Each structure stands twice: as structure tokens, then as C-alpha cells.
Amino acid sequence: MYRQARNAVRDVLRTRAPYLVRYISTFHLTDDRRLLETVILPYLRDDPAVKRVLFVGCEWYTKPCESKFRGKEYWTIDIDPNKRRFGARRHMVDALRNLERHRPADYFDVVICNGVFMKTAIETRDDAEASFRACWRCLRPGGWFVLGWNDIDELRPYPPSESPTLAAFTRTSFPPLGVSEHRTDTSYGHTYTFFRKPEAIQEGL
Template structure:
């Protein structure tokens, strides 16, 4: 990233914090992916992994549905959905015993705390266990991030199949972003009926 791009990225981050700008990948998540899941009558229980100031309004569009959240940082618990668990995605079962989800959205977590191949595999295994057959796992990753781990290389990924999602009719969506990661990739996977 050259100095001009770095300054531009910092200005855009600051504008985002002040509500004056929304990054392109957020626009896709907030304007396309979450509304598509909220509209889907087969999705009544969703788990959103990883909570921040900019995700606090996400439960709003899921009125009448369960929008659960999980994050190990107790500081962000007040920004979560209902129910919210202070914990790791690898331990979903322990935090939401008996809850079967129709969709799990995990954006910006791989490479942002979930950085180890074995832990990514555990996380994907826990998601597969918590989802019903046919349930959606929507992953959002920054492939150029040094800590990125390719989820498709994980043995637990075999319990899912990539499936076209929403209007993009594609199982993979690359969105250019004005930050050093350069693009954000959404992967749309469905839990196989039998794995």
C-alpha cells in the first residue's frame, strides 16, 4: 500500500466510525446477505459470530427470528444479539446447548483471532454440528491477511458444499475494499444432508 492509499484508508476508516461511510464489503453484507437471510422463511435461527460496534444493528432486521451472537471478548457482549454468549465459535455446543441453527454467519473472524489451522477446523466442525442439514454457513475472509487460514483446506469443510446464494447466484463473492487487505471474499456453503 503506497502512502496515498494508506492515508485514504485511514480517512475512510475514520468516516466509517463517524457514520459517514460504509465499506463496500459491509454494504454487501448489510444490504444483500443479511436481508436475504432475514427474508428466507426457512431461516428462523441465525448465529452471528464476532461482534463489534458496527454489527450492533444487525439483529434489527431479524424481528421475530432468533439472532444469536458469540464472541470471546466480554467487552463487546453489550453489542450482541439475543441470546449472546461470551465464548469461542469452536465451543458453540457448550454455549447454546440444544439450539439448532438454520444459518451461521462468520465474517472477519478467520485471520482476526481464529488464526490456527486446527482451531479453524474445530470451528468449522462446531458450525457443522450446530447447523441443520441444508443450513447456510456464510464465511467472510480476507485472503491477503497474513494470518488468513484457507477454510476450504480444512477437513471439516467436507461437511459442507459451496452453493450459489442470493442474487449473485454464486458460491463465492469477491468485493474490492479500499484497505490493505484489498478484497473481502464471501463464501456460501450449505451443510450437506449427509457428511
């Protein structure tokens, strides 16, 4: 009975007050969410070179991320119009592959693509490569591209190492972690891979 009541309250809060869900949910305490919210996002927030940020994909648990970037130009994008309520004040309703319809080339300093490169979201090679290309074009030279993905066959469309578009980025050690790729302690093998767009741009993307 208690669990049913708690779940009912949680579901209401997810829609109307996502900031409060954390008081009755432990989702944000998983290793991958903890790393994102207490290490990755704060480092990017505190980097003076980071002024424009794009966060890809919106859910109740991503809504609080905007508050971490006060003073920055923070954007979100999601293909589902119903997710607008979880997005930033600057929000785009569209597929990531269409990002260039909304923002010009070299616009963002950071693109965070976490939890959308998977078989229930960006699920095909064609869509993934088109989405990665859009991120490349809208990211300034030297900008960060952070890819969070689940390293198990049941969830990922294909290994990111097979992506010709991602190969055009430079995998770069993320200073707080000291590595360019970090696999979290989760049952779904959530992994963060850190890239930067080269200062010297190659042609063809």
C-alpha cells in the same frame, strides 16, 4: 482540531450508541459491509426457512445487524466479555469452538462467520477447524454457513480451500449473487464464501 473532536465523539458513540456512529463514520460504506448489510442479511432475513440465526463476533458495527432479524431468533457469540454490549439479547460469551456447550446439534438455520477467520482472531488451523466443526454440528441439515474472510496472506490463517471441515459442506450459489464465492472490491480482498450443510450427513465430524 475538527478531526480530533470527531474521532473523540465517534469513540464514545461506539461504546454507548453504536447505531449513531454511522452518521460520522464511513466504515459501513465499504464494499464488503455494504454487501453484507444490503444483500446477504436481507436475503437470509426474508427466507421463511430461516428462523434461528447465529452471528459470530461482535463489534460496534455489528450491533445494528440484530434489528434486521426482528421476528427471528437471533444469537451472537464472542470470546471477549467486553463485547457483550455489542451482542444480541441472546448472547454467548465463549470461543466459537465451544458453541456446542450452549446450543444443541442442528439448532441454527444460518451461521454467519464474518471477519473472525483471521490472524488476529481465529488464527490457527487447530482453532479454525474446531470452530468450523462446532458450526457444522450446531447447523441443521440444509442450513447456510456464510464465511467472510480476507483473501491476503497477511490476514488469513490459511486458504479455506485447504480446510477438511469446510470440505464437508457444499459450496452453494447464493441466489442474490448467483455465485458461491464473491470477492469484494476492497484492498484486503474480503471474500464471502457460501456453504450449506448437506441434507444427507456424512459421518465423522
